[in-house]
Amino acid sequence: MAEKAAEWREETVKAEGTNLIVVRGGAGKPLLILHDELGYPGWLKWNSELAKSRALLIPMHPGFGRTERAEWTMSIRDMAGFYAKYLKDQGLAPVDVMGFSLGAWIAAEMAANNPAQFGKMVLVAPAGIRPPEGEILDVFRIMAIDQLLATVKDPANTPEFGILFGGQTPEAFEMWEDARAQTARLAWQPYMFNPSLPHLLAVATDLPTLIIHGRDDKVVPVSASEAYRKAISGASMKIYNNCGHRPEIEQSVQFVSDVRSFLS
DSSP, X not given: OOOOTTTEEEEEEEETTEEEEEEEEEOSEEEEEEXXXXXXXXXXXXXXXXXXXXXXXXXXXXXXXTSOOOTTOOSHXXXXXXXXXXXXXXXXXXXXXXXXXXXXXXXXXXXXXOGGGEEEEEEESOOBSOOSSSOOOOGGGSOHHXXXXXXXXXXXXXXXXXXXXXXXXXXXXXXXXXXXXXXXXXXXXXXXXXXXXHHHGGGGTTSOEEEEEETTOSSSOHHHHHHHHHHSTTOEEEEESSOOSOHHHHXXXXXXXXXXXXXX
């Protein structure tokens, strides 16, 4: 893996009766990062860059990775409530947040319930709203490795793709399947969106929000981000060409620049 132990560490935090694993790295103002539906992919170059000026807090969601499942969480809205309590207990609110795909959906649900718990919000290829055009990829019809391959436009020429999740090891495959099972538990019906979310997000109009999406995303159509921008009328959006579902590694330099500029 590209991880360097000196840059980050893991800690276990008790949250609503759950032993939550949190990756911490960097120094400065905290930035909460919520990973996607395949789990925490590992500490990558974009993490190192942002950690130069921010203290990154990256929890492994309950039921994903090595964090045990919180049995009472049965939906993404429940997960939003879980993290709202985590922020309160840790004295972090208001905090800047960045979510990826399913993690962006969690952040959006949190903002819809209480936008004051965030300072600024970055949504990267967000699920959670039904795309007006196209459909969210049905990942349960394909193998886990094919789901991972679908997240980038050109895996062979994408730096760091081969080291996501520590590489294609038996341990990684087991982790992906656990993550897929938990995703199904939380977001099966309706599949990967909440019909009420576009309406509820009206309360987040004044929350500074940046939406980033790859134009060639095969997992979540760009139209989903357009719907988010419409729901959060004050949001800005950046679309990256020649980019799929993981702009943080496919267009890493531009991604870091845009995020850093927005958060500053």
